[in-house]
Amino acid sequence: MKDTKSLAIQIAFLLIPVAISLAVAAILVTAVGRDPLEVVDALWKGAFKDSRKVGGVVNFWIPLTLVSIGLVVTFRAGLWNIGVEGQMMMGALFASWGAQTLLWDAGMSPLLNLALIALSALGGMFWAFIVGALKIRLGVNEIFGGVALNALVNVISIYMISGPWQPRIGGSAQGTEPFPVPALLPEFSKTFPVNIFMILLVFAAFVIVMIMLNGTRWGLNLKAVGKNMRSALLLGVATERTSMSAFLVCGALAGIAGSYRVLFTFDNLRPLASGGIGFLGLLVVLLLSIRLLWVPLITFAFAAILTGSTRLQIAPSLKLDSSLAGVLQGMLVLFVILFQGVREVFFPQLTVDAEDIEMNENRPNE
Amino acid sequence: MNEELLNTLGSIIGTATPLVIASLGETITERAGVVNLSLDGSLTLAAVLGFAAAWTAQEAGVLDVPMQIALGIVVAMLVGALIATLIGFSSIKLRRDQVAVGFVLTLLAADLARFLGADFTRIPGPQITRWTLPVLSDLPILGPIFFQQNVLVYFSYILMLVIWFWLFRTKGGLALRAIGERPEAAYARGAKVQWLRYWYTFLGGALVGLAGVAYSLNVKPGWSSPPAMQGDGWIALAIVIFGGWHPFRVVLGAWLFAALRAVSSNIQTNGLFIFGQEINFPFVLLNTLPWLLMILTLLIVSGGFTERLLQYMPRAVQHRMRAFLRSDPPKALGTRFEME
Numbered sequence: 001m002k003d004t005k006s007l008a009i010q011i012a013f014l015l016i017p018v019a020i021s022l023a024v025a026a027i028l029v030t031a032v033g034r035d036p037l038e039v040v041d042a043l044w045k046g047a048f049k050d051s052r053k054v055g056g057v058v059n060f061w062i063p064l065t066l067v068s069i070g071l072v073v074t075f076r077a078g079l080w081n082i083g084v085e086g087q088m089m090m091g092a093l094f095a096s097w098g099a100q101t102l103l104w105d106a107g108m109s110p111l112l113n114l115a116l117i118a119l120s121a122l123g124g125m126f127w128a129f130i131v132g133a134l135k136i137r138l139g140v141n142e143i144f145g146g147v148a149l150n151a152l153v154n155v156i157s158i159y160m161i162s163g164p165w166q167p168r169i170g171g172s173a174q175g176t177e178p179f180p181v182p183a184l185l186p187e188f189s190k191t192f193p194v195n196i197f198m199i200l201l202v203f204a205a206f207v208i209v210m211i212m213l214n215g216t217r218w219g220l221n222l223k224a225v226g227k228n229m230r231s232a233l234l235l236g237v238a239t240e241r242t243s244m245s246a247f248l249v250c251g252a253l254a255g256i257a258g259s260y261r262v263l264f265t266f267d268n269l270r271p272l273a274s275g276g277i278g279f280l281g282l283l284v285v286l287l288l289s290i291r292l293l294w295v296p297l298i299t300f301a302f303a304a305i306l307t308g309s310t311r312l313q314i315a316p317s318l319k320l321d322s323s324l325a326g327v328l329q330g331m332l333v334l335f336v337i338l339f340q341g342v343r344e345v346f347f348p349q350l351t352v353d354a355e356d357i358e359m360n361e362n363r364p365n366e
Numbered sequence: 367m368n369e370e371l372l373n374t375l376g377s378i379i380g381t382a383t384p385l386v387i388a389s390l391g392e393t394i395t396e397r398a399g400v401v402n403l404s405l406d407g408s409l410t411l412a413a414v415l416g417f418a419a420a421w422t423a424q425e426a427g428v429l430d431v432p433m434q435i436a437l438g439i440v441v442a443m444l445v446g447a448l449i450a451t452l453i454g455f456s457s458i459k460l461r462r463d464q465v466a467v468g469f470v471l472t473l474l475a476a477d478l479a480r481f482l483g484a485d486f487t488r489i490p491g492p493q494i495t496r497w498t499l500p501v502l503s504d505l506p507i508l509g510p511i512f513f514q515q516n517v518l519v520y521f522s523y524i525l526m527l528v529i530w531f532w533l534f535r536t537k538g539g540l541a542l543r544a545i546g547e548r549p550e551a552a553y554a555r556g557a558k559v560q561w562l563r564y565w566y567t568f569l570g571g572a573l574v575g576l577a578g579v580a581y582s583l584n585v586k587p588g589w590s591s592p593p594a595m596q597g598d599g600w601i602a603l604a605i606v607i608f609g610g611w612h613p614f615r616v617v618l619g620a621w622l623f624a625a626l627r628a629v630s631s632n633i634q635t636n637g638l639f640i641f642g643q644e645i646n647f648p649f650v651l652l653n654t655l656p657w658l659l660m661i662l663t664l665l666i667v668s669g670g671f672t673e674r675l676l677q678y679m680p681r682a683v684q685h686r687m688r689a690f691l692r693s694d695p696p697k698a699l700g701t702r703f704e705m706e
Binding site for chain 1: 403456459460461462465466467469470471473474476477478480481482484485597600603604607648650651653654657658660661664665668671
């Protein structure tokens with residue numbers, strides 16, 4: 001079936017959208033009077049100049065990969081978990097509560113870290129459970145439930161930061177005091193500031209979810225529910241429980257991702273600590289048409305763009321808004337999706353058998 | 367009625383206008399069977415580009431103020447229409463999922479707005495000013511609330527009536543409802559389903575663009591980051607559901623949200639007094655109210671919860687209450703239609 005010619009066209013359909021996104025980004029950069037090549041240079045240096053920068057990329061990669069793995073699970077079940085951003089935030093809130101309450105001494109630090117990570121998973125699951133219950137039992141579309149819960153947890157965190165958890169001196173809405181050292185996740189080294197345990201945790205989550213999705217009854221049930229809720233129900237799948245389990249798994253991973261932000265990246269709780277990583281995870285999974293295998297790679301590329309973009313503002317000759325990273329990522333995903341359509345409609349013989357992002361049973365507003 | 371209350375009500379109607387226009391635009395798009403999920407991003411991008419166009423014309427000094435405003439409005443409407451048309455195209459022609467494309471465009475448009483708006487942050491520009499209607503504004507009570515506003519507000523009243531009339535009193539409106547409910551039947555009766563879907567998506571998107579520029583030229587003048595209208599796109603989408611895809615109920619929903627927001631922001635600035643006693647309470651938490659209301663209204667109209675509630679009511683009123691509370695989407699909403 002796959003002769004060289006069709007393979008070439010396959011590759012072309014991957015490269016064309018990437019090329020178009022880069023071209024449009026270059027036009028935008030030129031339009032605001034900057035040199036695109038300089039932007040590429042800044043992005044590259046911002047992400048890979050030295051081991052500290054690479055550490056910065058890894059520090060975005062960890063939470064981004066965690067949420068993306070979780071989102072593969074919810075998408076499999078045909079669920080749009082836009083609430084993932086808020087689930088991260090709730091995880092961060094739970095971890096922050098623990099970090100300020102469980103004052104264990106330094107010798108207990110690894111145990112405390114584990115306890116806080118577990119706590120954050122609970123927090124994420126709690127927020128995911130509400131979205132799930134609203135969707136499954138009460139018929140509130142998960143997109144709107146998720147958006148509302150995202151906003152709610154942001155208000156709650158601002159309240160906590162400016163109220164009960166405000167710093168003793170100079171209280172403001174900027175953030176809590178830094179958490180006690182034993183609660184924080186340790187750095188591998190000053191020159192490569194990442195947390196090794198979390199990296200291992202990401203890979204563990206990746207492998208476990210991969211096995212669960214492809215080798216267990218649960219994975220099959222998820223797929224059945226995602227493809228066609230009604231026939232899954234008729235086939236005897238406990239659809240409500242399956243959908244809820246997808247939400248809970250995603251919530252737990254998102255919560256842990258949130259804990260990394262406050263226990264490592266920032267060392268304290270700040271407003272919007274989740275930093276749009278949950279939404280970025282949605283983009284990653286949409287880009288990959290819900291295929292888990294390539295998640296860690298694409299999240300690395302996205303994390304590199306994100307880290308590199310911080311340099312756009314600092315570089316004296318550029319002074320560009322870092323939102324360019326989001327523009328580039330958004331366009332990549334948009335054009336990849338559109339070109340999947342072009343291929344399917346105009347070159348139907350080349351269509352590979354991928355997870356179709358299509359949820360007939362889960363339309364919005366239903 | 368005291369003057370202060372009338373002023374407050376009037377300002378609620380004024381600040382609700384972008385929500386009203388955006389929700390009405392989305393209503394006709396969804397009536398045609400297409401979901402434009404990109405509202406939150408579309409509003410933002412339309413706001414900043416509309417403002418940028420009007421401001422640039424002002425700086426160049428080539429146009430007088432009304433024409434600067436008009437230019438801003440046209441640009442914003444084109445932006446909104448373009449994004450919506452892209453969703454229509456990806457769904458109708460390329461068979462992509464509307465929700466996926468809409469969501470990507472939400473994020474993309476918001477980031478694009480921040481990127482392109484960086485140079486326009488916190489600078490004064492042209493603004494749409496009040497235009498008190500003669501005669502009508504002198505009406506007792508109604509005058510100060512509804513007719514001492516700006517031209518966009520008056521436009522939103524007319525829009526509501528026109529959409530209602532079109533939907534329920536014309537042949538074209540019948541076709542519009544048909545392509546969102548049962549496109550096959552509409553097609554069999556000669557409706558150009560795809561073409562009409564494109565048209566109403568375009569039109570709805572243009573209205574969303576207008577709503578966006580209504581922020582940056584009037585309700586929240588200028589541009590800043592994070593944008594002042596962030597989140598309103600999602601609220602508008604929820605209002606459409608709450609409004610049951612009916613223009614009157616949609617407008618009522620938008621006014622309700624604006625009223626709630628006005629009350630909560632008033633309490634946050636002035637404090638809360640009940641019988642002369644100042645009530646102390648972390649007022650930040652009042653910002654949760656619009657979102658709690660969003661969940662609550664969706665709960666009420668989306669079935670499960672309401673059905674359970676109805677079971678406790680006398681049988682005689684059940685049917686009426688159900689018809690009043692529930693709102694069911696156009697049946698073909700979000701689905702594709704193939705000609706074959």
